[in-house]
Amino acid sequence: MASMKDVAQEAGVSIGTVSGVLNGKKTIKPQNYRRVMDAVQKLDYRPNMLARSLRTNITGSIGLIIPDITNPYYPELARGVEDMARKAGVTLFLCNSDRDVDKEWGYAQALAQKQVDGIIIAKPHISLEQLNMLRRKCRIVLVDGTAEQLGEFDLVNVDNRSGAASAIDLLLSYGHRKIAFVGGIIESQSMQDRLDAYRSVLEKSGIPYRPEWVKECNYSWHSGRAAALELLKAPGPHPTAFFVGNDIMALGVVRGIHDCGLRVPEDVSVCGFDDIAMAELAFPALTTVRQPKYEIGCQSAQLLLERICGVQQGDIVHRVLETAVVLRKTVSWAPQS
Amino acid sequence: MASMKDVAQEAGVSIGTVSGVLNGKKTIKPQNYRRVMDAVQKLDYRPNMLARSLRTNITGSIGLIIPDITNPYYPELARGVEDMARKAGVTLFLCNSDRDVDKEWGYAQALAQKQVDGIIIAKPHISLEQLNMLRRKCRIVLVDGTAEQLGEFDLVNVDNRSGAASAIDLLLSYGHRKIAFVGGIIESQSMQDRLDAYRSVLEKSGIPYRPEWVKECNYSWHSGRAAALELLKAPGPHPTAFFVGNDIMALGVVRGIHDCGLRVPEDVSVCGFDDIAMAELAFPALTTVRQPKYEIGCQSAQLLLERICGVQQGDIVHRVLETAVVLRKTVSWAPQS
DNA sequence: CTGAAAGCGCTTACAG
DNA sequence: CTGAAAGCGCTTACAG
Numbered sequence: 001m002a003s004m005k006d007v008a009q010e011a012g013v014s015i016g017t018v019s020g021v022l023n024g025k026k027t028i029k030p031q032n033y034r035r036v037m038d039a040v041q042k043l044d045y046r047p048n049m050l051a052r053s054l055r056t057n058i059t060g061s062i063g064l065i066i067p068d069i070t071n072p073y074y075p076e077l078a079r080g081v082e083d084m085a086r087k088a089g090v091t092l093f094l095c096n097s098d099r100d101v102d103k104e105w106g107y108a109q110a111l112a113q114k115q116v117d118g119i120i121i122a123k124p125h126i127s128l129e130q131l132n133m134l135r136r137k138c139r140i141v142l143v144d145g146t147a148e149q150l151g152e153f154d155l156v157n158v159d160n161r162s163g164a165a166s167a168i169d170l171l172l173s174y175g176h177r178k179i180a181f182v183g184g185i186i187e188s189q190s191m192q193d194r195l196d197a198y199r200s201v202l203e204k205s206g207i208p209y210r211p212e213w214v215k216e217c218n219y220s221w222h223s224g225r226a227a228a229l230e231l232l233k234a235p236g237p238h239p240t241a242f243f244v245g246n247d248i249m250a251l252g253v254v255r256g257i258h259d260c261g262l263r264v265p266e267d268v269s270v271c272g273f274d275d276i277a278m279a280e281l282a283f284p285a286l287t288t289v290r291q292p293k294y295e296i297g298c299q300s301a302q303l304l305l306e307r308i309c310g311v312q313q314g315d316i317v318h319r320v321l322e323t324a325v326v327l328r329k330t331v332s333w334a335p336q337s
Numbered sequence: 338m339a340s341m342k343d344v345a346q347e348a349g350v351s352i353g354t355v356s357g358v359l360n361g362k363k364t365i366k367p368q369n370y371r372r373v374m375d376a377v378q379k380l381d382y383r384p385n386m387l388a389r390s391l392r393t394n395i396t397g398s399i400g401l402i403i404p405d406i407t408n409p410y411y412p413e414l415a416r417g418v419e420d421m422a423r424k425a426g427v428t429l430f431l432c433n434s435d436r437d438v439d440k441e442w443g444y445a446q447a448l449a450q451k452q453v454d455g456i457i458i459a460k461p462h463i464s465l466e467q468l469n470m471l472r473r474k475c476r477i478v479l480v481d482g483t484a485e486q487l488g489e490f491d492l493v494n495v496d497n498r499s500g501a502a503s504a505i506d507l508l509l510s511y512g513h514r515k516i517a518f519v520g521g522i523i524e525s526q527s528m529q530d531r532l533d534a535y536r537s538v539l540e541k542s543g544i545p546y547r548p549e550w551v552k553e554c555n556y557s558w559h560s561g562r563a564a565a566l567e568l569l570k571a572p573g574p575h576p577t578a579f580f581v582g583n584d585i586m587a588l589g590v591v592r593g594i595h596d597c598g599l600r601v602p603e604d605v606s607v608c609g610f611d612d613i614a615m616a617e618l619a620f621p622a623l624t625t626v627r628q629p630k631y632e633i634g635c636q637s638a639q640l641l642l643e644r645i646c647g648v649q650q651g652d653i654v655h656r657v658l659e660t661a662v663v664l665r666k667t668v669s670w671a672p673q674s
Numbered sequence: 675c676t677g678a679a680a681g682c683g684c685t686t687a688c689a690g
Numbered sequence: 691c692t693g694a695a696a697g698c699g700c701t702t703a704c705a706g
Contacts, residue, residue, distance in 0.1 A: 003683060013692080013693085017691090019684070020691095046449065046450050047683085047684075049450045050387050050390050050683075051683035051685090051698090054684070055697080056684085056698085057698075069412045070413075070614070072409075076407075078406065093430045094430070094432075094433075103423075109383065110428045113386045137338055221618055258620075277558075278615065340699060341700065351678075354675090365675075365676090369675085384699085386700095387698085391701095393700085393701065
């Protein structure tokens with residue numbers, strides 16, 4: 001592959017001059033400029049970014065680590081990051097950790113070793129200590145995270161409490177009193193917040209909190225379906241509504257309800273969280289709490305980019321975005337009983 | 338960040354020695370080995386891959402360009418690539434082109450400039466000429482592609498003709514004679530092959546080919562739904578079965594059929610292609626032609642890796658994988674008419 | 675077994 | 691306006 005030396009030779013100038021024209025330094029004699037450009041063209045020369053980065057200490061690339069590429073939530077977020085990165089002319093390296101701490105840490109280190117300028121981690125599973133080691137090598141922005149991480153890192157997030165509260169309010173307004181919560185693993189602050197809101201809105205309405213109606217699942221469709229089955233087949237009264245921590249699980253819950261011979265929403269209502277594309281396409285279309293996934297991606301990229309170029313300095317910053325309830329077909333009036 | 342020089346100083350040896358122990362050269366005095374390792378530990382030193390790569394001319398990274406991260410087909414393929422890459426200790430950079438030639442070319446160049454050792458491109462949109470320029474900088478493996486690309490590049494693919502033929506056979510065996518084809522844009526060889534098979538199986542069964550029952554869509558759910566609406570609302574007899582080029586569109590077709598007041602599969606049957614996870618979760622569960630997506634990813638990565646390390650030499654190689662019809666709930670007997 | 679030195683392909687002061 | 695030279699952090703023959 002052609003190197004700068006080849007170009008210099010072809011153009012009959014020094015490699016310093018070639019570097020000059022390629023980096024847009026003003027002071028180049030027009031004649032030399034042309035010669036260099038011609039040589040570049042002729043040799044199809046592209047600068048070796050490795051060498052450039054080694055010298056300048058900036059690579060113009062950032063990493064994004066997501067926990068689950070299979071959940072449509074993350075690809076949408078990724079597109080936000082990607083679009084901002086593109087606009088800034090930096091390339092994005094996308095890594096999928098499968099919710100596995102070791103993979104996540106492995107990717108984080110690989111990225112750091114490749115000298116990316118910064119890393120966005122969605123729902124970090126690695127420890128605070130690891131995060132801090134990482135921070136010494138490049139900028140970090142978190143999307144979601146545990147309570148202890150919140151205090152120390154730049155982060156963009158959604159207002160989970162108010163999002164969940166709106167969902168519960170909606171269910172209450174349709175006359176539901178027996179509302180179950182199917183959550184993801186309660187390790188991230190956001191899931192905790194949704195649970196807290198669920199509980200406090202219920203209690204504020206004079207409805208006692210029933211721990212047996214709170215299920216901790218693993219974010220998968222199957223775990224959602226299993227939770228619904230379990231709750232609906234238990235002896236005693238069953239919930240007439242489910243508030244579910246993400247849409248994938250909510251879709252599983254809907255199926256579980258059907259599999260029990262009950263109808264959605266006539267017999268049981270379901271409200272999800274996220275508003276992935278599938279929510280709209282499903283039948284019945286899923287009522288849910290929309291997260292501005294794309295926006296979250298944009299904002300986190302922007303924040304990271306600002307840190308990298310030094311526009312954003314000093315204290316940690318948290319950007320909190322709003323959610324919105326999306327009314328579709330899976331929530332209706334509580335059945336008379 | 339600590340450099341090799343720092344480690345050498347800390348350990349009281351030369352940087353050549355540090356490099357030696359880090360790269361596992363046998364001939365290191367145990368005492369120095371320990372000293373170096375201790376220094377590495379103490380400084381949390383990680384080699385700068387930029388520098389290493391610049392010197393060795395191999396980066397231990399590969400790229401994967403997919404056309405649509407939003408179609409679950411590709412994330413699954415990506416996981417296959419990823420897992421093989423991990424096993425080989427190479428890191429994968431995933432890029433999403435949005436079916437946009439310019440983005441695709443941009444990513445390809447960015448990747449090449451980062452000196453990745455190779456690139457896998459799924460459904461390339463860039464020209465043969467661009468592909469050839471790229472090839473001068475790194476190894477290329479294609480997944481799917483146009484007819485002209487097939488002749489010149491390593492490629493892994495599925496046997497689309499036999500896959501599509503099985504689908505049509507299935508539909509015929511259920512008594513269908515009026516079968517529509519809803520395809521993606523007929524630019525890739527695979528879509529062309531599916532269409533060819535559709536046509537030839539039909540004709541072999543004495544059923545005339547009706548071009549007005551072939552729709553060219555853009556791979557999206559909405560385009561599938563629109564095609565169904567159009568076909569079902571046209572004057573004259575309508576198809577009793579749809580063979581659809583991918584599952585996302587097939588799900589759209591199912592919705593379109595419902596929206597016309599018809600039932601699936603009682604009134605109209607639908608068979609998709611791909612077998613994405615959603616196909617199983619949808620209601621009614623989608624009958625489709627399974628592609629071994631994960632396997633395709635694995636195979637393409639393996640081929641690329643073999644090229645890179647020189648195990649695979651010489652002529653272009655094509656690996657063709659098999660499909661399988663997955664019977665679920667959207668295909669049934671053709672209605673009496 | 676180890677160290678000094680050259681070189682990977684760039685950028686960047688610094689003379690001229 | 692341009693060229694020669696140093697240096698980014700590594701690896702790799704090559705002396706010793």
